[in-house]
Amino acid sequence: MMLKDKVAVVTGAGGGIGRGTALLLAKEGAKVVVNDIGGSAAGEGRDTTPADKVVAEITAAGGTAVSNYDSVASMTGGEKIIGTALEKFGRIDIVVNNAGILRDRMIFNMSEEEWDAVINVHLKGTFACTRAAAPHMRQQKSGRIINITSTSGLIGNYGQANYAAAKMGIVGFTKAVALDLGRYGATANCIAPFAWTRMIGTIPTETEAQKVRVEKLKRMDPALIAPLVAFLASDAAQEVTGQIFGVRGKEIILFSQPRPIRQVADLEGWTPQKVAEIIPQAFKNSFYKLEVSADVFPYDPLA
Amino acid sequence: MAHSIKDQVAVIGVGCIKFGDNFDQGYEEMAVEAAFAAFNDAKITPEEIDAAWLGTYSPAQGHGKAAVSLGDALRLYNKPISRVENFCATGTDAFRHAVMAVAAGLYDTVLVLGVEKYKDRPGRGIAREGVHPYHNDGSTAPGLFALAATRYMHTYGLTRETLAKVSVKNHYNGSLNPKAHLQKKVTIEEVLTAPIVAYPFGLYDCCPTTDGAAAAIVCRADLAKKYRADYILVKGVGLAVTSGRPFMDPTFDYLGFRATQHAAAQAYEMAGIKDPLEEIDVAEVHDCFTWTEITNYEDLGFAKKGEGARLIEEGRTALNGDMPINPSGGLKSFGHPIGASGVRMVYEIVTQLRGQGGPRQVKDPKLGLVHNVGGPGAVSCVAILGQP
Numbered sequence: 251m252m253l254k255d256k257v258a259v260v261t262g263a264g265g266g267i268g269r270g271t272a273l274l275l276a277k278e279g280a281k282v283v284v285n286d287i288g289g290s291a292a293g294e295g296r297d298t299t300p301a302d303k304v305v306a307e308i309t310a311a312g313g314t315a316v317s318n319y320d321s322v323a324s325m326t327g328g329e330k331i332i333g334t335a336l337e338k339f340g341r342i343d344i345v346v347n348n349a350g351i352l353r354d355r356m357i358f359n360m361s362e363e364e365w366d367a368v369i370n371v372h373l374k375g376t377f378a379c380t381r382a383a384a385p386h387m388r389q390q391k392s393g394r395i396i397n398i399t400s401t402s403g404l405i406g407n408y409g410q411a412n413y414a415a416a417k418m419g420i421v422g423f424t425k426a427v428a429l430d431l432g433r434y435g436a437t438a439n440c441i442a443p444f445a446w447t448r449m450i451g452t453i454p455t456e457t458e459a460q461k462v463r464v465e466k467l468k469r470m471d472p473a474l475i476a477p478l479v480a481f482l483a484s485d486a487a488q489e490v491t492g493q494i495f496g497v498r499g500k501e502i503i504l505f506s507q508p509r510p511i512r513q514v515a516d517l518e519g520w521t522p523q524k525v526a527e528i529i530p531q532a533f534k535n536s537f538y539k540l541e542v543s544a545d546v547f548p549y550d551p552l553a
Numbered sequence: 554m555a556h557s558i559k560d561q562v563a564v565i566g567v568g569c570i571k572f573g574d575n576f577d578q579g580y581e582e583m584a585v586e587a588a589f590a591a592f593n594d595a596k597i598t599p600e601e602i603d604a605a606w607l608g609t610y611s612p613a614q615g616h617g618k619a620a621v622s623l624g625d626a627l628r629l630y631n632k633p634i635s636r637v638e639n640f641c642a643t644g645t646d647a648f649r650h651a652v653m654a655v656a657a658g659l660y661d662t663v664l665v666l667g668v669e670k671y672k673d674r675p676g677r678g679i680a681r682e683g684v685h686p687y688h689n690d691g692s693t694a695p696g697l698f699a700l701a702a703t704r705y706m707h708t709y710g711l712t713r714e715t716l717a718k719v720s721v722k723n724h725y726n727g728s729l730n731p732k733a734h735l736q737k738k739v740t741i742e743e744v745l746t747a748p749i750v751a752y753p754f755g756l757y758d759c760c761p762t763t764d765g766a767a768a769a770i771v772c773r774a775d776l777a778k779k780y781r782a783d784y785i786l787v788k789g790v791g792l793a794v795t796s797g798r799p800f801m802d803p804t805f806d807y808l809g810f811r812a813t814q815h816a817a818a819q820a821y822e823m824a825g826i827k828d829p830l831e832e833i834d835v836a837e838v839h840d841c842f843t844w845t846e847i848t849n850y851e852d853l854g855f856a857k858k859g860e861g862a863r864l865i866e867e868g869r870t871a872l873n874g875d876m877p878i879n880p881s882g883g884l885k886s887f888g889h890p891i892g893a894s895g896v897r898m899v900y901e902i903v904t905q906l907r908g909q910g911g912p913r914q915v916k917d918p919k920l921g922l923v924h925n926v927g928g929p930g931a932v933s934c935v936a937i938l939g940q941p
Contacts, residue, residue: 511675517748517756531576535673 251279252484257339259283259331261322261379262349264300266447267398270473271346272304274480276313281339284308285318285331285349291448293351293367314339322349323370328378336386344394344483345383347376347420352449354409365412372416373423380427384436393436394483397424399494401442401543404505408542417442421494425507428492437491439482442505444498444551445472469553470499478502499551512536557823558656563777563784564938565662565770566595567900572765572887573734574672580616584626584668587766587893591664595770595780602770603660604633608647608667610640610891613674617892623666633660641839641927642792642934643667644767644895648923649790649934651771661773667897668766669890694841695751695759697929702753702844704807709859713753716843717744718865720757723840723879726872727886729912734763734888758843763888767896769903774941785903788920788937789826791819797931808859812933813852813926820935821854826920829854830876833937834918835905837898839925840883850878853924853935877915880905891927895934898923902938 258275262268264286276282284304288297301317308315318334320327335342351371353364376397387393402410403417420440427438446468455461475497481487482495496503512533516524539545568590570583578586592599605627609617616622620634637647644667651663691697705711721741727733739757747755777784793815799805817829826832838853840846850861855876864870870878881887881901884894902921904910920939926932 517750528574531574532673536675 254279256280256343258344260346261285267472268348270476274476276308281314283335322375328382332382342383347397357411368412373419387436388434391435395438397440399440399442405543439493442496443475445470499553561656562652562787563774565780566591567903569767569900575764581626583766587768591768602664605664606647606650607636608643608892642925642932643892645925645934665769667893669892698842699751701807715862717741719843719846720744723883723885727882733882733886735886760884761888765890765893769899788939789820789824791816791935794932809848809852810930816933816935824937835915836922880913895925
């Protein structure tokens, strides 16, 4: 049991990746706060059932868990979520910021409300919960922040300017938190999961090719994300921090992070004309194609 | 020595492309141009090649990786081909491999090809990401050679003015060379007032970043005259590898490179040379930075350690001096497309020995020397070529 005596919060744990994570963390010995507002994939509505059901599953299997129904998308929400862990279990060791919604829209049509909703749940929610837990992690000189990003942000996707912004914001946030908490012995990492869940379950299945593709995607069980989360949450991962992982079926991936790859200097000083003359030709072999996640991961998932 | 190969191998063809910002040429285009220039110079067809060696330092997929990059570029299939990499000595070491193979009696006619793409590919210019916590700071080529240059200047009183004379000389030679990347003369004033790259090196103390390719064809010496009357003989080769971590070696004094000294000693012994300054008529040496040329004079035995500056101050290494060095314009004018440099130097020395140097022809050369050092300082390769 890699997480004995640890206390974990998993947000958005009523289904999908969050549920898979909560179940496995509990199985590995952690006491888990199962947070979920019980809303739709677009974040509408409230229902205590999803969180309660997961708690019941954990308890039935011999583990320890309690429900929390607060929304992550506010500072008070974050305080209450972490507060549940402190109140019921006396401490906070692990926060898995997994809660998320979608409001897809092409950029030229996206509304302010669609932007705000997605930014607030993913990015602000990740901040709110992390902020509430961080002082405790600092004081006890240990802790684990595990955030969920996405290849929609890392690589790109259509109609997801809000989601991509939020998920890349989470990448920057994770690195900043890893730096801030580093000297206190706490770690922060993020994971870009590939999994078939309610949140992404609205991919079109009109053409034969789309149907075949979706059948393969459905083999990516969200529970396959959890083993990496459980490792990152454990003492064994003390030296792992500031990384961007991916999990795609039975593959665990490590993503690169931006570093300069090409450099040209003109010690006499650049002009727009000189830039036009040199830079495109010199850099063209290193430019990135405008592509989406499926272009970089075209192969069948190992699932 | 185990076995001298002096006079057993001849150079019957050489080729060199225009070095520069070759944006409109890919790796394979440059390889083809250089190789076929050499085939045409030797008046042979590719089918007559028994084996080939490729020198490329920064391979990428489809581009200098393994022997296939030569095989596919030249459609030279089913032949023994190897890629060589040895830091800055890559090109001369590829030449040395080919020479050894012919001298060993394995092959009659062998192609040497050096190709490197730097202008539109990664590989130069980024301060290296590495593993050592402080040895990586400033760990670029100019940064590392600058450490040695400043130490040398402190120990021997060498000045930036003297370094500038090396730059002026090589820029002048390059201005006479239609294949050079930089074909412009510079003045001492321009060199001294240019922006600093890594002290004491300003912009004109450093070789440029360049794409280039060159080729040579070697064959058994006894077969050479059926190809041409003015074949050139390989008199000696040498290669030495010292530590890649000289800063960890308390005996390393930053004043020169033992790799060059040892490689040269091997080549001189093989060629039967006792007094290099007297006996060698022309040399292409590794002037990645102006200071490097001065230390090369000493490490190659043309001057005592600390006295290399005299050769440049007295004009002895100019085109019309008694020991012309870098008549081509050197790395200063040609840049350092690493795999190509050594082979380009072979091209230049052969051209000089044949009397085909045109405006940059030196007077009656009989013996010429090719030298590279890289790592920095960890590896050096020297080849000596001469009239039959």
